Amino acid sequence: MSESPDPIARAGALLRELRERRPRVHAITNAAAQTLTANLLLAVGAVPSLTTSAEEAPAFTARADALVINLGTLDAERRAAIPWCIAAARGAGKPWVLDPVFVEASPPRLELARLTLAGQPAILRCNAVEAEALTGEAPTPDVVHAFASAHGAVIALTGPTDLVVDGRRLARIANGHPLMTRVTAMGCAGTALLAAFAALEPDPWLAAACGLLVLGVAGEVAGETARGPGTFPAAFLDALDALDGSQIAARARLS
Amino acid sequence: MSESPDPIARAGALLRELRERRPRVHAITNAAAQTLTANLLLAVGAVPSLTTSAEEAPAFTARADALVINLGTLDAERRAAIPWCIAAARGAGKPWVLDPVFVEASPPRLELARLTLAGQPAILRCNAVEAEALTGEAPTPDVVHAFASAHGAVIALTGPTDLVVDGRRLARIANGHPLMTRVTAMGCAGTALLAAFAALEPDPWLAAACGLLVLGVAGEVAGETARGPGTFPAAFLDALDALDGSQIAARARLS
Amino acid sequence: MSESPDPIARAGALLRELRERRPRVHAITNAAAQTLTANLLLAVGAVPSLTTSAEEAPAFTARADALVINLGTLDAERRAAIPWCIAAARGAGKPWVLDPVFVEASPPRLELARLTLAGQPAILRCNAVEAEALTGEAPTPDVVHAFASAHGAVIALTGPTDLVVDGRRLARIANGHPLMTRVTAMGCAGTALLAAFAALEPDPWLAAACGLLVLGVAGEVAGETARGPGTFPAAFLDALDALDGSQIAARARLS
Numbered sequence: 147m148s149e150s151p152d153p154i155a156r157a158g159a160l161l162r163e164l165r166e167r168r169p170r171v172h173a174i175t176n177a178a179a180q181t182l183t184a185n186l187l188l189a190v191g192a193v194p195s196l197t198t199s200a201e202e203a204p205a206f207t208a209r210a211d212a213l214v215i216n217l218g219t220l221d222a223e224r225r226a227a228i229p230w231c232i233a234a235a236r237g238a239g240k241p242w243v244l245d246p247v248f249v250e251a252s253p254p255r256l257e258l259a260r261l262t263l264a265g266q267p268a269i270l271r272c273n274a275v276e277a278e279a280l281t282g283e284a285p286t287p288d289v290v291h292a293f294a295s296a297h298g299a300v301i302a303l304t305g306p307t308d309l310v311v312d313g314r315r316l317a318r319i320a321n322g323h324p325l326m327t328r329v330t331a332m333g334c335a336g337t338a339l340l341a342a343f344a345a346l347e348p349d350p351w352l353a354a355a356c357g358l359l360v361l362g363v364a365g366e367v368a369g370e371t372a373r374g375p376g377t378f379p380a381a382f383l384d385a386l387d388a389l390d391g392s393q394i395a396a397r398a399r400l401s
Numbered sequence: 402m403s404e405s406p407d408p409i410a411r412a413g414a415l416l417r418e419l420r421e422r423r424p425r426v427h428a429i430t431n432a433a434a435q436t437l438t439a440n441l442l443l444a445v446g447a448v449p450s451l452t453t454s455a456e457e458a459p460a461f462t463a464r465a466d467a468l469v470i471n472l473g474t475l476d477a478e479r480r481a482a483i484p485w486c487i488a489a490a491r492g493a494g495k496p497w498v499l500d501p502v503f504v505e506a507s508p509p510r511l512e513l514a515r516l517t518l519a520g521q522p523a524i525l526r527c528n529a530v531e532a533e534a535l536t537g538e539a540p541t542p543d544v545v546h547a548f549a550s551a552h553g554a555v556i557a558l559t560g561p562t563d564l565v566v567d568g569r570r571l572a573r574i575a576n577g578h579p580l581m582t583r584v585t586a587m588g589c590a591g592t593a594l595l596a597a598f599a600a601l602e603p604d605p606w607l608a609a610a611c612g613l614l615v616l617g618v619a620g621e622v623a624g625e626t627a628r629g630p631g632t633f634p635a636a637f638l639d640a641l642d643a644l645d646g647s648q649i650a651a652r653a654r655l656s
Numbered sequence: 657m658s659e660s661p662d663p664i665a666r667a668g669a670l671l672r673e674l675r676e677r678r679p680r681v682h683a684i685t686n687a688a689a690q691t692l693t694a695n696l697l698l699a700v701g702a703v704p705s706l707t708t709s710a711e712e713a714p715a716f717t718a719r720a721d722a723l724v725i726n727l728g729t730l731d732a733e734r735r736a737a738i739p740w741c742i743a744a745a746r747g748a749g750k751p752w753v754l755d756p757v758f759v760e761a762s763p764p765r766l767e768l769a770r771l772t773l774a775g776q777p778a779i780l781r782c783n784a785v786e787a788e789a790l791t792g793e794a795p796t797p798d799v800v801h802a803f804a805s806a807h808g809a810v811i812a813l814t815g816p817t818d819l820v821v822d823g824r825r826l827a828r829i830a831n832g833h834p835l836m837t838r839v840t841a842m843g844c845a846g847t848a849l850l851a852a853f854a855a856l857e858p859d860p861w862l863a864a865a866c867g868l869l870v871l872g873v874a875g876e877v878a879g880e881t882a883r884g885p886g887t888f889p890a891a892f893l894d895a896l897d898a899l900d901g902s903q904i905a906a907r908a909r910l911s
Contacts, residue, residue, distance in 0.1 A: 202507040248707075450761065
């Protein structure tokens with residue numbers, strides 16, 4: 147990590163603020179992620195809403211403190227609602243976070259992801275395959291820095307080691323557990339935590355780094371109690387609910 | 402509670418009848434509640450169906466014993482299906498239950514909730530914020546009684562203490578557990594139990610009071626075994642599956 | 657079972673191949689089954705995708721190794737996407753599996769199921785009520801054999817004892833646990849395992865028999881650790897993740 151502020155110190159404080167201030171997060175997310183996303187937000191103290199209708203989602207967004215746009219299971223309702231919700235978040239000066247799930251698998255989705263990027267998300271969370279589809283080349287730190295600068299967005303690139311990049315600063319987070327990749331929508335639900343933190347922390351790079359750190363530490367704690375991929379999600383939510391700054395400090399592997 | 406029949410005595414008997422007679426409940430409910438609603442109904446012995454298509458949902462409703470209309474994630478399919486399903490339930494003489502989720506957050510949803518109330522639900526289940534949006538004032542017992550009388554519906558108002566009101570009778574149920582508010586769709590899924598009981602018990606006030614009592618007691622049992630909000634839903638379904646009249650009688654806090 | 661190859665021996669090997677080769681399975685499935693289907697596929701090592709949009713699902717299908725078509729919660733998006741996905745799977749020479757959920761409950765769904773059968777699924781998985789709706793008579797082994805022959809599809813008929821029939825061969829599988837019927841979408845999610853096996857095993861009768869055997873054995877293992885219907889699904893996924901050929905051989909009740 148190139149410079150302060152320190153995500154390790156900030157993450158515990160952000161969790162406490164979240165539980166006290168209970169920000170609202172509206173999420174347009176894929177069908178397999180809706181329940182886990184809502185439960186993750188409730189587990190950390192935020193208030194979720196999930197409506198995908200173009201008639202209603204902008205009103206939900208306008209009263210929310212942050213917005214998640216996840217491009218999974220992109221049906222006609224979501225397609226119609228997404229640009230209006232982005233407009234509502236921008237109009238209200240609220241941060242929004244983009245999760246371009248499976249953007250490598252569907253040409254119209256890639257096109258739509260590029261259009262939504264023009265709406266300037268605070269944070270783009272993706273994995274290496276999705277990043278490569280968006281940038282057109284292997285997502286090295288330099289490539290990701292350049293992409294972040296070009297779009298004015300923090301890139302939170304998740305993998306065995308997560309990278310959080312804003313064109314200038316770089317955090318590497320090595321926390322996490324292999325079972326996190328064996329449960330559907332763990333990444334998608336995690337994106338909602340980044341949005342909740344961005345509702346409270348005006349520096350989106352710090353919000354993203356704190357979010358991925360909290361997710362990785364909670365995943366490690368859960369990996370120690372879960373008996374397999376079936377029992378993992380409940381253990382993960384329990385761990386998030388109980389997590390505090392001292393656990394984060396003790397386990398953080400940040401560089 | 403103003404008078405007999407006694408929900409404490411009836412709740413255990415209704416649970417037994419449910420397991421024996423296995424009523425069908427069709428639920429048009431929100432995307433985050435569909436799985437938990439189906440699993441709650443299966444856990445108590447009922448048979449769920451969930452189709453939201455206007456082409457199919459009325460046929461499912463016509464063969465069901467009760468209908469749930471939950472206004473969450475109100476997309477075009479649900480919007481088109483809801484009035485036909487209400488018509489199908491009324492035509493077949495079957496009770497239906499309305500859950501006006503987040504009605505305070507979206508003007509078109511509030512409008513739609515008012516229109517559906519004209520279809521005379523047996524029970525309206527809502528929380529205080531939703532009740533205030535519908536009635537236009539703070540939902541005191543008198544306000545709720547008046548609203549119940551005006552619409553010919555039982556109001557099941559959930560909160561730290563639940564109220565069940567029909568314009569004449571009032572039950573207060575103080576059972577429950579704080580983790581019930583930390584899991585998405587617990588209220589929505591619970592509404593389906595009220596519908597299942599209304600399929601068997603012709604007095605909707607008694608069905609609603611028994612339903613909220615069973616949900617509250619199962620929540621307390623689950624709260625004693627769950628390790629947090631992640632493990633709570635499974636513990637809650639296990640508790641519902643094992644619940645009997647003696648547990649209900651031992652734990653009921655009804656007045 | 658009338659003849660070799662032996663599903664008991666093949667099932668363990670197929671599980672190992674699945675974990676090594678990680679086939680992609682695209683599933684158009686009902687709203688209550690999407691999360692469990694994805695998690696079941698991840699638990700056995702496959703890679704799920706779930707998009708239901710007609711604009712995107714054919715591209716996902718074309719890059720997948722097998723396709724699941726489940727007719728539950730059949731909305732306009734799914735209705736439009738299904739024939740294009742079947743065409744994409746057939747065009748790519750990939751197997752697809754049909755799950756005609758609740759086909760007995762909705763005349764337009766029965767009509768649509770008959771039309772999709774013309775697209776020659778490798779496997780049709782259904783229960784006795786669904787089979788009777790499709791064949792027009794009680795699904796005796798002879799009736800099911802004749803239906804399988806007429807449609808060139810393996811029929812995997814699930815119940816207390818499962819039958820796997822291709823017009824010539826018959827396997828009877830008596831594994832399983834009563835809690836499997838107390839959790840929504842267990843059958844629907846199980847269908848995805850049959851598709852994953854069909855991606856690896858060119859004989860769809862063998863793929864289906866191995867799939868139902870694995871599901872039944874995992875269900876038995878889970879039934880020994882679950883405390884009720886709430887804790888069953890997580891226990892089932894954990895059991896699938898840990899299952900191996902020796903457990904299958906020790907528990908198989910196949911004839």
